[in-house]
Amino acid sequence: xxxxxxxxxxxxxxxxxxxxxxxxxxxxxxxxxxxxxxxxxxxxxxxxxxxxxxxxxxxxxxxxxxxxxxxxxxxxxxxxxxxxxxxxxxxxxxxxxxxxxxxxxxxxxxxxxxxxxxxxxxxxxxxxxxxxxxxxxxxxxxxxxxxxxxxxxxxxxxxxxx
Numbered sequence: 334x335x336x337x338x339x340x341x342x343x344x345x346x347x348x349x350x351x352x353x354x355x356x357x358x359x360x361x362x363x364x365x366x367x368x369x370x371x372x373x374x375x376x377x378x379x380x381x382x383x384x385x386x387x388x389x390x391x392x393x394x395x396x397x398x399x400x401x402x403x404x405x406x407x408x409x410x411x412x413x414x415x416x417x418x419x420x421x422x423x424x425x426x427x428x429x430x431x432x433x434x435x436x437x438x439x440x441x442x443x444x445x446x447x448x449x450x451x452x453x454x455x456x457x458x459x460x461x462x463x464x465x466x467x468x469x470x471x472x473x474x475x476x477x478x479x480x481x482x483x484x485x486x487x488x489x490x491x492x493x494x495x
Contacts, residue, residue: 353382355493357389360466363490364395364423370458371489374464376474378495383427383468386494390466396421397466402428407445409462410453417461420425427468433476447480453486464489471495 350361363373387427390397398416402409409426416424432446453460470478477485 353385353494354389356494358388360490361390361393361395364464364466366488367464369462371464372457372484372487373378373464374400374474374477374485374489374492375461375466375468376471376486376491376493376495377468378471382385383470385470386468390423390425392444395423397423397425400424402424402426402446406430406447409446409449410457413457414460417463418419421463422462423466425466425468429467430470430473430474434472442481444476447476450477450481450484454487 360373360375363371375386377386387399398419398421400409400412400416402412406412406428409429413424413426429446433444456467
């Protein structure tokens with residue numbers, strides 16, 4: 334009889350979840366490996382984690398531009414393109430949750446910003462041919478998965494800090 338206990342020690346650290354710092358190192362590697370456009374999603378659960386991501390990117394030496402979306406910014410690709418024109422290595426998009434306040438994941442209506450991302454998924458790589466890091470909270474991840482699945486499926490990485 335073959336026993337997995339002979340080969341695996343379930344108490345070892347090899348099965349532990351990666352730390353936030355390890356996940357962010359993986360993000361940096363993904364950014365450095367990307368050749369042109371790449372969509373990377375960093376999921377956070379609190380503001381402290383979101384601020385840590387920005388500090389980590391700054392400490393890494395990467396030049397980045399921040400696109401902070403506010404109510405009424407349903408055409409995010411224009412703001413992303415404007416940030417790209419500043420010649421950064423990456424664009425960091427935050428504030429998508431600001432465009433979702435009147436929606437519930439149970440609604441059948443698709444928020445305009447999610448329709449926009451689904452629509453521009455095939456052209457965004459020409460508008461901004463560099464890594465785009467989407468800094469998103471737990472609820473926004475749910476919106477992307479359920480309301481912009483085509484866009485979300487084109488991602489190159491999903492780094493869950495929660």
